[in-house]
Amino acid sequence: MKQDGILFLGGCVMDNCKSSMKNLQPALIHNPNSRKNIQDDGRFIRMARRKMGDFCVSTLNDSYLAGHLAELKKKGVNFIAIDGGDGTVSACLTAIANAYRGMPLPAVAVLPSGNTNLIAGDVGFGLRGELALDRIMNPASLRSSIRAPIKLSWIGKNCPPVLGMFGGCTGYARAVRIAHSPHVLRFAPHDLAVFFTIFSSLASLLFRRSRKSWMRGNELSWLSENDNGMKEEKRGRSFLYMATALEKLSYGIWPFWNAGSGRSGFHFLDVNACPKRLPSAFFYLLRGRVPGWLWSHEDYQSMVVKKMILETDSDFVLDGEVFPASGNEKIMLEEGPSFRFLHV
Template identity: 55%
Template sequence: MRFALIHNARSRKNRRGGSVFATEAKALLGENFVPSDSREGMTEHVHYLCRQGVRTIAIDGGDGTISAALTAIARAYPADRLPDIAVIASGNTNLIAGDIGFGLREMEAINRLQQGAAMRSSTRTPICLSWPDTDRKPVLGLFGGCTGYARAVRTAHSPAVVRFAPHDLAVGFTLFSTVVSLLFRKSRKSWLEGEPLRVETSGHAYDGNSFMFLSTGLSRLSHGIWPFWDAEPNVEGLRYLDVSAYPENLARATAALLCGRAPRWLRRHPDYVSGRTDDMMLETRSDFVLDGEVFTPSESGRIRLERGPAFRFLHA
């Protein structure tokens, strides 16, 4: 099998392992070894891989590396000839790998890919995030959100939390930290009142203050957490959840979603809206966080979330 490796030397597990693996992989792959030093450099190198006919790309890093790599691949490869992807978990946050990870690391993963034997696979369609009123280029990712989620991520990424909390619990910690913040009078009101958010999807639009907005192209999160449900059967597309400001029964709802359950009362409650869509437009002054990277709003505040191209992910 002719394959390439996008390698993030700064990821947590790669820093711990030193440079031995990178040296061995680069010696084996040559020009097909791609350092993830910058988005621009990665995209240029991925264009080279496309011209060389590389049909499988392994991504060695965390969620941010995977997001940047999928964006580069979508820009370089034709949509009908996307390469197979092998996600090698080695980052600070490995939420994506928990759903579609390759299952092996370092030279064990490289050797397995080199054998070229048939492997299991699954398909996922990332979120395509864009800013319609600007010249900013779209980016791909698999888990994101705004309003309260962006605020909670800033808390979760603070030095005190980063030092003591495992990063693969980031989403669970984010949901939990919002509830904890409500225990303190000083922060309760600012959290509960949320931020203005207008949502347009499938011919339906609504606006108001949002406590938290989430979206994903994944089918599973770490530790059984699943804050989504399908409002309509047999509908495909990106999953999303919007929790309105001052939501009723928030502690009860959070406890259920942290356990991957959506009881009937939650599905019917107007403060909690979840479903699937291929295309939605948001209007907000909130940052949007996609796979850990924070994107500031445009002047108009308009953000578009679309169902991105379908990628096939390999599993050892």
């Protein structure tokens, strides 16, 4: 769960004091392909290079992140501002955790410039442009929030794990494919595309041709474990599965609640296939309210857990990146390393 205004250094918890913030060496990782960065014709990155010199990195491809971060670590960087959308933030958090393995992780700031910016809506820096750069280079007065991203890994496959903040499968993965279409991204910029993603799960039910397949969902079985070691499991099919390490979403949407005793970890929601009272349930979930009947309904489960093992025939989506399914496969979601996000 979230912890704000606290520093985690070397495994110790310390008060967020100005002296510790003055010792930060900032750097910037810039994604030139992000929506706002394409639109500004390179003005922001040129300004950043004038102000930050070699501590400003612009990369077109995630495969270069490991090399860039190795160089930044050698230079003593312990504060990294990420200029991009959710996909860029996810890739950077993964690369940072690998580059700084065994060492205290650098603080992070998120400058939203992508198609979807859910992460920035929760722990974003709060400024852009020259004002943002000036505060990044003089971070003494910045506030901080702690978030532990979800670590996604594949059981029995030789694939490196990935860190991210918001993801899902079954109906969520289907809807993301719709939201990624050029028409939606053109007319629903930023996190409106994610709003459309959730809404399209319901809209599909209005059409007879798609209603049956959407309601039947996908195969999804899972085993969860919370911070008290308590385990729960489910076998069957799922209409919609979502999980997040965030504590706030855009427009007041919050389709999660804590029906268990877990205090730390990530939130998840699983809606069974052919769920009862679906329109009414979504009405409350999109408003961030959970009435008593929904809390206890057998078709809707939401908890805070430390780890989940999922077995599904669905694609899995994490921060906008689609990981295609290869038959029924087992994936693991678990609480990842804690990052300190700085903001104004």
